[in-house]
Amino acid sequence: MDLDADELAGIVDLFGLLPRADLRTAVRELAFRRDTEVTTDAVDSAIDDAVADFVLIQFAMDDETVLVPGPTAFPTMPEGAEDLPHILDAERRTVDRSVLATPIRNRLESAAASVSDPSEAADLLEVTYDAETWTDVALDDVRERLIRVADTGGPG
8 A cells, every 4th residue: 555645644644643653553554444455664664755755754752753744744634544543542642833843953954964966955945944834943054055055066
């Protein structure tokens, strides 16, 4: 079963936030309901891709690592997902958006520090604007580096 990043964000959005293991379980439940198969490796790979693309943000909260829909997410409810809260017997949890400023800043700083391709820098530049709208975080310094890479074709 293939779920795109926005569908993974849709599942997480149903719960507000989810630990990775619970998202894995939710995807397996959907696959079961659809009478299809999915491997843990495939789910982990899809989650990793969604995190890499800033569709999901992973961070620590209350001594566990959780996921929330990120600044580039357009959460989409996969078919059959509406029953997942009952199947998983999980309550909706919320997170104060201000808590997300540090994880998104750290991810963007790390990505900006390692980017050398002008096209990738331009893509990350767009993410900085999305992130500032998504939560209260100032990313001018990150943006400056990305602009240098995008404009000069290499690290600044």
